[in-house]
Structures are given as C-alpha cells and as structure tokens.
Amino acid sequence: MRISKLVSKTQREIPNEADTPSHQLLLRAGMISQVAAGMYNYLPLAWRSLRKIENIIRDEMDLAGGQEVFMPTLQPIELWQKSGRDQAFGTTLPALTTTDRRERVLVLGPTHEEVVTDIVAHYVRSYRDLPVNIYQLQNKFRDEPRPRAGLIRAREFIMLDAYSFDKDQAGLDSVYQRMLTAFANMYARCGLKSIPVEADSGAIGGKDSHEFMLPAETGEDTVITCPKCGYAANAEKAVFAKSKAGEPQTIPLPLEEIATPGKKAIEEVATFLGVSAVQTLKAVFYVADGEFIFVVIRGDLPVNEIKLAHALKVKELRLATQAEVTEQNITAGFASPIGLKGIKVVADDSVPAAANLVTGGNKPDTHIKNANYGRDFRADVVADIALAKAGDICTRCGTGLQAVRGIEVGHIFKLGTLYSEKLGAYFTDESGNPQVITMGCYGIGLGRLLAAAVEQNHDEKGIVWPASIAPYQVHLCALFIDEPKVIETAEKLYNELTTAGIEVLYDDRAESPGVKFNDADLLGMPLRITISPRNLEKNSVEVKWRTEKKAQLLPLDGITGAIKGMLNRK
Ligand SMILES: [Zn+2]
Numbered sequence: 005m006r007i008s009k010l011v012s013k014t015q016r017e018i019p020n021e022a023d024t025p026s027h028q029l030l031l032r033a034g035m036i037s038q039v040a041a042g043m044y045n046y047l048p049l050a051w052r053s054l055r056k057i058e059n060i061i062r063d064e065m066d067l068a069g070g071q072e073v074f075m076p077t078l079q080p081i082e083l084w085q086k087s088g089r090d091q092a093f094g095t096t097l098p099a100l101t102t103t104d105r106r107e108r109v110l111v112l113g114p115t116h117e118e119v120v121t122d123i124v125a126h127y128v129r130s131y132r133d134l135p136v137n138i139y140q141l142q143n144k145f146r147d148e149p150r151p152r153a154g155l156i157r158a159r160e161f162i163m164l165d166a167y168s169f170d171k172d173q174a175g176l177d178s179v180y181q182r183m184l185t186a187f188a189n190m191y192a193r194c195g196l197k198s199i200p201v202e203a204d205s206g207a208i209g210g211k212d213s214h215e216f217m218l219p220a221e222t223g224e225d226t227v228i229t230c231p232k233c234g235y236a237a238n239a240e241k242a243v244f245a246k247s248k249a250g251e252p253q254t255i256p257l258p259l260e261e262i263a264t265p266g267k268k269a270i271e272e273v274a275t276f277l278g279v280s281a282v283q284t285l286k287a288v289f290y291v292a293d294g295e296f297i298f299v300v301i302r303g304d305l306p307v308n309e310i311k312l313a314h315a316l317k318v319k320e321l322r323l324a325t326q327a328e329v330t331e332q333n334i335t336a337g338f339a340s341p342i343g344l345k346g347i348k349v350v351a352d353d354s355v356p357a358a359a360n361l362v363t364g365g366n367k368p369d370t371h372i373k374n375a376n377y378g379r380d381f382r383a384d385v386v387a388d389i390a391l392a393k394a395g396d397i398c399t400r401c402g403t404g405l406q407a408v409r410g411i412e413v414g415h416i417f418k419l420g421t422l423y424s425e426k427l428g429a430y431f432t433d434e435s436g437n438p439q440v441i442t443m444g445c446y447g448i449g450l451g452r453l454l455a456a457a458v459e460q461n462h463d464e465k466g467i468v469w470p471a472s473i474a475p476y477q478v479h480l481c482a483l484f485i486d487e488p489k490v491i492e493t494a495e496k497l498y499n500e501l502t503t504a505g506i507e508v509l510y511d512d513r514a515e516s517p518g519v520k521f522n523d524a525d526l527l528g529m530p531l532r533i534t535i536s537p538r539n540l541e542k543n544s545v546e547v548k549w550r551t552e553k554k555a556q557l558l559p560l561d562g563i564t565g566a567i568k569g570m571l572n573r574k
Pocket residue numbers: 230231232233234235398399400401402403
C-alpha cells in the first residue's frame with residue numbers, strides 16, 4: 005500500500021475529544037474517525053488489524069469445535085419478551101427498539117442469546133445432536149449513556165459471540181474450560197498479555213463467569229489479584245478476609261452516649277474518640293428500585309454497589325440524595341440503625357462479626373459506643389457487600405492482595421438453563437425423556453480489543469503493534485524521492501517484498517525525513533526499512549524494529565530474503 009494513495013492522513017495535534025492513549029493514537033494515526041458520539045469508521049489501516057484479529061478468533065473458535073453462523077442485527081421484540089430480558093436490560097434496550105411499517109417492534113440486538121437459542125430449539129432434537137457450539141462475528145448495539153475512550157466504549161461495535169449447548173452441567177463445565185483456553189490462546193496469538201478473572205455476570209444472568217482483562221494503566225476496571233495463590237477477580241466481585249475488629253472484644257459492653265461536636269466523617273469520629281475505623285459502624289443510604297435502604301458496614305470498608313444490588317436482588321441502585329435522607333428523619337453524619345423502624349437495613353457480614361462498635365447517636369453532635377449486632381440492632385439482609393482493595397487479605401492463602409487496572413476484553417458465562425427453558429430449547433435424553441439444554445456464552449469486543457492492544461503497546465512516539473495484528477509488517481521509507489536512484493530502488497524493493505508475500509506500507513510521498521520517521525513511529529508497523537542516498541552509496545538499506553532504538557545496515561543484495569528471515573524469526 006502506498007501512503008500517497010491511503011484514504012486517511014496522520015495528524016500531529018492531539019484531538020480535543022480524546023483522553024486516552026488509544027483514542028488519541030488511533031485518531032492521530034488516521035486509523036479511525038468519529039461519525040458521532042460512540043460511532044466510528046474503521047479506516048483501511050484499522051480494518052486490516054481488525055481482520056487479522058478476526059482470523060485468529062475464527063481459527064481458535066474452529067479448533068474449539070465452533071460452527072460459524074451469521075444472525076441478523078434486527079431482532080423481533082417477542083424473543084426478548086420470551087426471555088424476559090426486555091425488562092432486565094433496564095433503560096438500555098428501549099432506546100434501541102424501532103417499529104417497522106406493520107407496527108411490529110424490533111430490537112437492534114445488544115447480544116444474540118435469544119436468537120441463537122431459538123435456532124437450537126428448532127434443530128436440536130435428541131441427545132445425539134448435542135453438544136453444539138455456535139459462533140458469529142457481528143455488529144452489536146448498546147445505547148451507552150456515556151460512550152468514552154473511542155473504541156473502548158462505543159455504541160456500535162463488532163463482537164465475537166459464541167454459544168455452547170450441552171446435555172448437562174458436566175458437558176458445560178468441559179466446554180467452558182475449552183473456551184477459557186481458546187480465549188487465552190487468542191489473546192496470546194494477538195501478542196497481548198491477558199488475565200482471566202472471576203467476574204460478576206450482570207444483566208446477562210447465569211452463575212460462573214470469567215472476564216479477560218488486558219492490564220493497562222488506563223483501564224476502567226480494577227482487578228484484585230493474589231501474588232501467591234493466583235486468585236484473580238474483578239473488584240466488583242472480589243472477596244477478601246475481613247479481619248476481626250481491633251481487639252477481639254467478645255463481651256458486649258453497655259451502650260454509652262458520647263458528645264462528638266461537629267464530628268461526622270468516620271475518620272474524624274475515630275480520631276476524636278481514639279479508636280480505629282475498624283471499630284466504627286458506617287451508615288450509607290441508597291435508593292434501590294425506588295425503596296430507601298439503610299446500609300451499615302464496618303467503618304474501614306467501602307461499599308461495593310454491585311454486591312449490594314445483588315444482595316437486594318434489585319436492578320437499579322443509587323446513593324440517596326440529601327433530601328431523601330432528611331425525609332426519612334435521619335440525622336446525616338450521626339445516623340445509627342439502633343431504634344430504626346420502617347426502613348430496610350442491609351448489613352455487611354463484617355458487622356455481626358464485630359463487637360462494641362461506635363455508631364451515630366441519631367441526633368446532632370452525638371455518637372454511641374459499644375453498639376452490638378443482635379443486641380442493639382438487626383438487619384433485614386446480611387451479606388458480603390464490601391469492596392476489595394489493594395492490601396486486603398486473600399481468603400485462600402492469607403497473602404496481601406494487589407490491585408491492577410485493566411480493560412475488559414472478553415467475558416464468558418455459564419448460563420445454565422436460563423434461556424433454553426424460556427425459549428423452549430429441549431432435547432430427548434437416552435431414556436426418551438425431554439430435558440432442557442444447558443448453555444454457555446462467550447464474547448469478545450473486537451474494536452475494544454484493538455484499542456486495548458494500543459493501550460498496552462505504545463510509547464511517547466506512537467503505536468507499537470504486536471507483529472500478528474499490525475496492519476502491515478513493514479514500513480518502507482524512501483527518503484529524497486527526487487533522487488532517481490532512491491525512487492528506483494524503493495519501487496523495486498516494494499514490488500519484490502510484496503511479491504514475496506510481505507505486507508508493506510510504502511511511504512512514497514515527497515515529505516521530509518523528519519515527517520516520514522515521525523509517521524512511521526506513530527503508525528507503529530513492526531519493521532521499518534529506510535532507503536536514502538547516503539545508504540545507497542554503501543549499497544545498503546537501513547532496517548529498524550519499532551521496539552528497538554538502534555537501526556542496522558543490511559546489504560541491498562539479497563535484502564528481500566533477509567527481511568523475510570527477520571519477520572519469520574519475530
Ligand atoms: Zn492467595
């Protein structure tokens with residue numbers, strides 16, 4: 005490909021709307037362009053990378069026994085009503101529905117569980133037809149409230165979605181392991197480091213689930229890992245050992261009211277009373293599906309809203325406003341569950357395990373010492389609702405946990421029989437009895453993976469593509485093309501390399517060496533070849549890996565073979 009003919013252009017300035025490295029670099033490299041918020045064009049260079057990722061994915065899915073299909077993006081709402089997900093998707097789905105000329109409601113599919121289960125319900129009859137593993141590469145739509153970071157959180161995106169159908173849980177467990185391995189292979193073949201972590205299943209339902217995280221500083225997820233036993237989980241789901249509060253005081257002491265003028269925050273109260281935050285009880289107020297909720301948790305622990313929503317089995321959860329708190333006659337900053345009536349209370353499991361905690365006095369400038377769960381107050385729900393963070397203790401081995409930022413680039417779920425029951429996907433077992441099919445689903449956002457690859461592989465000059473997903477393998481720079489010897493050699497080498505099956509991006513423009521080198525670094529192809537009058541005097545060309553600082557001179561004679569050898573060894 006000649007850069008002079010390439011439809012896109014590089015740009016020097018950092019685009020205003022881009023705040024993450026991948027968004028900035030993909031725009032500056034002319035690989036993507038924005039159509040509207042969360043909607044992007046993949047220009048030729050990005051599309052080449054994406055096709056390479058797709059090929060790796062197809063290869064691994066086929067190896068794992070997958071059959072590729074293509075399902076429509078437009079889906080009838082009836083399928084979503086059958087699964088009940090027209091409700092479970094909250095406000096996201098209605099925004100993506102449309103009505104056809106016959107007044108039928110259609111959905112721009114955010115996923116395809118319903119459609120694929122419907123296929124299997126039609127074609128799978130007996131246990132002999134199972135297992136089945138189906139996948140597709142398809143466009144998906146999510147009406148994200150906050151599209152951000154370019155391809156990381158877009159509203160339309162290309163996804164691998166794969167679905168497994170088995171006779172029973174044992175079949176699902178086995179295909180799940182196979183897909184876990186296939187996913188790990190895909191990232192490795194794309195030249196990317198990934199961590200599989202235990203994850204929350206969210207709106208999609210199901211029990212076990214894993215996410216694949218690409219470690220990157222700009223990631224919006226936090227992964228909690230144990231450096232000793234290998235435990236890894238999304239912070240949304242991570243568990244940790246909650247040490248006993250302060251001194252192990254097991255004998256409940258009498259309640260004691262104490263003046264704490266102006267001390268509201270946990271740290272202020274703890275310092276004022278000379279106790280640690282571990283010995284305090286924190287009250288936090290939420291509104292869950294419209295109901296006011298009083299949450300109590302040990303003072304040193306943050307609330308994990310995902311765990312809280314699960315404990316309450318609600319769809320929508322948010323912090324209560326000051327006005328809503330006042331409306332409940334609660335004295336903010338001095339609230340306590342003692343004597344509370346008519347409000348649902350949720351306690352973290354750290355609370356019953358602790359003794360003699362400091363809590364609010366239910367009136368201004370007052371706290372109460374020695375509050376004890378069971379004797380002084382109770383909760384309607386007791387559950388683990390605490391957020392894990394670096395330094396917390398691993399429940400498996402007692403080691404201090406670590407936190408790394410990551411970008412979620414894949415998510416797999418054991419769905420079980422959730423969809424097959426609702427959509428009528430049954431089979432006849434060996435004894436002739438009808439049984440419900442057991443499902444799993446497996447997804448990768450391809451655009452997000454492309455962007456995450458850039459987040460993980462770039463420097464201050466530009467992108468550093470892993471060789472297997474680089475748009476081109478070689479960036480050929482011809483310097484001073486008005487010199488006949490240069491342009492002749494460059495054209496000849498371009499043809500030779502291309503004929504030899506090497507992918508070459510050829511900078512044949514009449515630009516200065518500075519501009520050409522800057523663009524080569526920004527675009528980030530693995531190997532740069534430079535043809536200049538000076539090197540031609542020595543009958544040589546300059547060759548440089550994008551990952552290395554130093555260039556080397558290679559004889560022009562036999563250069564194509566030499567380049568081929570270098571690329572094969574990479
Ligand atoms: Zn551990």
